Amino acid sequence: MPRWLPPLIAIILGIALGLIYGWVINPVQFVDTTPDSLRADYRSDYVLMIAEAYHANQDAGIAARRLAVFGSDAPATIAAQALQTGQASGYAASDISLLQELTRAMQAYQPIPAPGNSP
Amino acid sequence: MRRFPWVSLAAVLAGFALGLIYAWVIAPVRYIDTTPNTLRADFKDQFRIAIAASYASTRDLGRAKARLALLGDGDSNQALTAQAQRMLAAGEPFDIVQQVAQLAADLQRGVAQAPPSTTTIATVSARIATQTATAPGSSLEAPTATIDLTASETVSTAGIFDTPTPRPTRTPIPTAGAPYALTKQDTVCNPNLTDGLMQITVVDRNSRQMPGVEIVITWSGGEEHFFTGLKPEIANGYADYIMQAGITYTVRIAGSGTPAPNLTAPACTDSSGQTYTGGLHLIFQQP
Numbered sequence: 359m360p361r362w363l364p365p366l367i368a369i370i371l372g373i374a375l376g377l378i379y380g381w382v383i384n385p386v387q388f389v390d391t392t393p394d395s396l397r398a399d400y401r402s403d404y405v406l407m408i409a410e411a412y413h414a415n416q417d418a419g420i421a422a423r424r425l426a427v428f429g430s431d432a433p434a435t436i437a438a439q440a441l442q443t444g445q446a447s448g449y450a451a452s453d454i455s456l457l458q459e460l461t462r463a464m465q466a467y468q469p470i471p472a473p474g475n476s477p
Numbered sequence: 478m479r480r481f482p483w484v485s486l487a488a489v490l491a492g493f494a495l496g497l498i499y500a501w502v503i504a505p506v507r508y509i510d511t512t513p514n515t516l517r518a519d520f521k522d523q524f525r526i527a528i529a530a531s532y533a534s535t536r537d538l539g540r541a542k543a544r545l546a547l548l549g550d551g552d553s554n555q556a557l558t559a560q561a562q563r564m565l566a567a568g569e570p571f572d573i574v575q576q577v578a579q580l581a582a583d584l585q586r587g588v589a590q591a592p593p594s595t596t597t598i599a600t601v602s603a604r605i606a607t608q609t610a611t612a613p614g615s616s617l618e619a620p621t622a623t624i625d626l627t628a629s630e631t632v633s634t635a636g637i638f639d640t641p642t643p644r645p646t647r648t649p650i651p652t653a654g655a656p657y658a659l660t661k662q663d664t665v666c667n668p669n670l671t672d673g674l675m676q677i678t679v680v681d682r683n684s685r686q687m688p689g690v691e692i693v694i695t696w697s698g699g700e701e702h703f704f705t706g707l708k709p710e711i712a713n714g715y716a717d718y719i720m721q722a723g724i725t726y727t728v729r730i731a732g733s734g735t736p737a738p739n740l741t742a743p744a745c746t747d748s749s750g751q752t753y754t755g756g757l758h759l760i761f762q763q764p
Contacts (some may be wrong), residue, residue: 365488372492376500386506390517393524395508403544404527411530424530427523 394429398443401428405440406453409460418467421460434464514549521548522560529557529576538589541580557581558707565689565704574689578707655682657690657730659737661760666745673720673742674756678712679705679730682763686714691731696724702731722754730761737761 380386393404405425412421425433441457449457500506508515513524525548532541542553550556561578565571583589657679665676675694679687688706695701705716720726720742729736737759745755 364482364485368485368488369492369495372489372494373496374492375489376493376496380496380500388508388511388515391508391511391515391520393516393520395511396513396516397510400513400547404524407527407531407544410534411527414534415530424523424527427520 392429393427398439399447402440402443402447402449402457404428405437405460406444406449406457409437409440409453409456412460412463413456418463419469422464422467422469425464432464433467434461437461437464513547516548522563524548525557525560526573526577529580530573532580532583533576536589538583538587542584545584554581554584557584561707562704565706566691571688571706575706575709578709582708655763656735657761657763658735659728659759660762661758662737662740663758664743664745665756665758666743667756668745668747668753670756671719672754672756673722675718675720675726675728675740675742676756676758677705677716677718677728677761678759679714679716679761680763684762686712688713690714690716692716692718692728693731693734694718694726694728696726720754720756728759734761 393401396404408421408424411424412418422433425436428436431439437457437460441454441461444454444457513521516524525545528541528544531544532538545553545557548556557577558581561574561581564574564577665674677692679690679692681687686705688704688709690705691702692705693700693702701718703716703718705714708715708717720740722742722744724741725738726740727736727738728740740757740759743755743757744752746752
């Protein structure tokens, strides 16, 4: 048996042990995740909730802040993605209409700069 | 005698390390396509706020229930109530807290409450008076209008379906300084109410209902804190607590309240002569 074979077998064994440990014995637990990791349909339903609330209060600032939980994308982008998912998933026409309304509002929304941030 | 296979052991460890480097550095785990029940606690709170805000607009209790179920809370009602209390304690806007509390209340009832139009406190006062009506044969007085209320104050204004939600009227803010004191205490013998129900109403010096006021109830070996304003369908300054028979409680308003000691659930008798545990109605007011 060549001399290099036992270490090679040992390395492969080590990798296999690592994978068994990581995938079977102690697999990854999904906890403390963030909204941007949600599956697309859950994301779009979250955005739909915000759209339903926006329809009632017409407060684009609150809607934009709520959409900010999805990360650094622009609120209009997040709303538009949700609209696409909703259309692809066969949402009811009324829900699509709400998402369209929110998307339009976010496209028109101009956040008020915080004091001291203006040039 | 064979030598210990140090080389092979080292190779196994090196392989293990390579596996970890691959898993943690080169191709670390990316959380994608997760479900709402895995969200971090503060994001779950945001999710519940969004559900409540949506519910305030649509009054679709079934949809709200389905969405809450995604969060995997054992008891959605309890989770919402606890969150509302945390939000109040953190000083978050009362109208948002109210939406969360309203959803919790409707979940408990199992029916969507029609969005209340502007309701005067006088109506609420009448409801409290009805709740505290004494049983036939009881020697207790039926409370009269216990709260001197101004017609200008409103309980809540929830969303109207197709029109923008009317802005709620200004919510009174507790004023610091003047301590609240117990100004009225009624025994409530009403078999239709929960046994041992302690109803608390907190009003300011102008008899305006005060939401978001922290109440501390203590008894031998225990203490609990809760807030007014979580049952806006009754009154903004209302809170309640279930007393156990035979336990003596002390209630005070947190911060600057004068304690109301020696409170116990009274024994009442219904029309058929059966004894049951009655309740109390306390009013705290700033002098």
